[in-house]
Amino acid sequence: MNDSLQYPTNIQQFREDLLSWFEHEQRDLPWRKDSDPYKVWVSEVMLQQTRVDTVIPYYERFLKKFPTIEKFAEADDESILKVWEGLGYYSRVRNLHSATKEVVESYGGIVPDTLEEISKLKGVGPYTAGAILSIAYGKPEPAVDGNVMRVLSRILLIREDIAKPSTRKIFEKAVYELIDKKNPSYFNQALMELGALICTPTSPACLLCPVREHCLAFQEGVAQELPVKTRKKSTKQVNWLTAVLKTSDERFLIRKRPDQGLLAKLWEFPGIEVNGRFSSNRQILTGYFENEYELELELESGSFTRVDHVFSHLKWTIDVFAGTLKGSVQETKNLRLVTRDQLEEYAFPVPHQKIWQTYKVEYL
Known part of the structure; x- marks a missing residue:
């Protein structure tokens, strides 16, 4: 681990240059209008692995x-998943x-303002x-994300592999050294903003950078080579057969x-994962519903759409059939018949939202 980091010769000037730029150039984003810890928390969770324009x-x-x-805190699972529907990483x-x-039960609704207490909360890494401690409470704590590590x-001039979890400690140590104790909120946000607008993954706009005079990579002409990051493993392919099935009284399974x-806990149109490429799809799907749910159905001869969806670690390809249900359906808490209007109230993952949108165009 790199214990001898080479910091800017004038750290105070580095802070002033960075903060001055941020004060003038920061984007007008809704979560910057209020430093309420709850709102800061919501925004930071939403922004993980998701683009700003998508999150707004x-x-x-x-x-x-x-x-x-x-x-x-008092909301039920269905309503929180519905409001999050489409944002992913549920x-x-x-x-x-x-x-x-x-927080409501143990802290009276007040988000903890110490690193020890806030780190005990589920999902708070x-x-x-x-981010919460610095932006909402003005505490000089590092908030190291991918943007900050890149910057x-x-x-x-840190050449350690940022894909390794242990490398984060190097950057946290650096932020502790560099952070503006008087304005840690703006300092952390400024580093993130610099990474988003100027110090981008490819083709960084070094000539527009407010801190290029302090940047070792710029001085050595190696900004394009950093950060060092090992490649992810290739994504796994998963194939699905799925059916949009309706009853004679226009309810959907x-x-x-x-x-x-x-x-x-999200809802979907029922289907089965299949190995290899698709073959005998209609028969496989019909047999699945008979064996799994004791349902008799009539499927169209061919699929009406194929949906591809890439997750961080795998890719789904879904072959989708339309059909009708014969006889009765034994509903359970996890298997339901719903009307078209009711269906819109349930939270579905993005690929199944796409299935429904295509079905509506084709059949409704």
């Missing part, structure tokens, strides 16, 4: 529905929900803890995914 409408819709931490909102319940790897694992 979700953030505004979320706070309109759950304006206070108490309102969110474990984020489930962890946030569990943690806010704990070092980055989220540092500092260039400024300080949906099922709830398991309580644990990928897309937990």
Whole structure:
């Protein structure tokens, strides 16, 4: 581990240059209008692995529905998943929900303002803890995300692999050294903003950078080579056969995914994972519904759409059939018949939202 980091020769000037730029150039984002710890927390959780432009409408819709931490803590699973629908990485909102319940029950609705206490909350890792403490409470704690590691790897010429969890400690140590104790909120946000607008992953705009005079990578002409990051493993391919099935009285069959694992507790059109490429799809799907649910159905001869969806670690390809149900359906808490209007109230993962949108165009 690199214990002898080479810091800018004038750290105070580095801080002033960075903060002055941020004060003038920061984007007008809704979560910057209020330093309420709950709102900061919501925004930081939403922004993990998600683009700013995508998050803005979700953030505004979320706070309109759950304006206070108490309102969110008392919400049921269906409503929190529905408001998050389409944002992905659903474990984020489930962890946030569990943690806010704990804040209401154990801390009187006040988000803890110490690293020790806030780190005990479910889903609150070092980055989220540092972001809340610095932005909402003005505490000089590091908030090290991918943007910050990229920026500092260039400024300080850090060549350690940022894909390794242990490397984060190097960057946290660096932020502790560099952070502006008087304005840690703006300092952390400025590093993130610099990474988003100027010090981008490819083709960094070094000539527009407010701190290029302090940047070792710029001085040595190696900004494009940093940060060092090993490649991810290739994604796994998973194939599905799925059916949108309706009854004679225009109700649709949906099922709830398991309580644990990928897309937990979301609703979907029922289907089966199949090995290899697709073959004898119609017969496989018909047999599956007969064996699994004792359902008799009539499927169209061919699929009406194929949906591809890439997750961080796997890719789904879903071949989708339309059909009708014959006879009665034994409903359970995880298998339901719903009307078209009711279906819109359930939270579905993005690929199944796409299935429904295509079905409506083709059949309704």
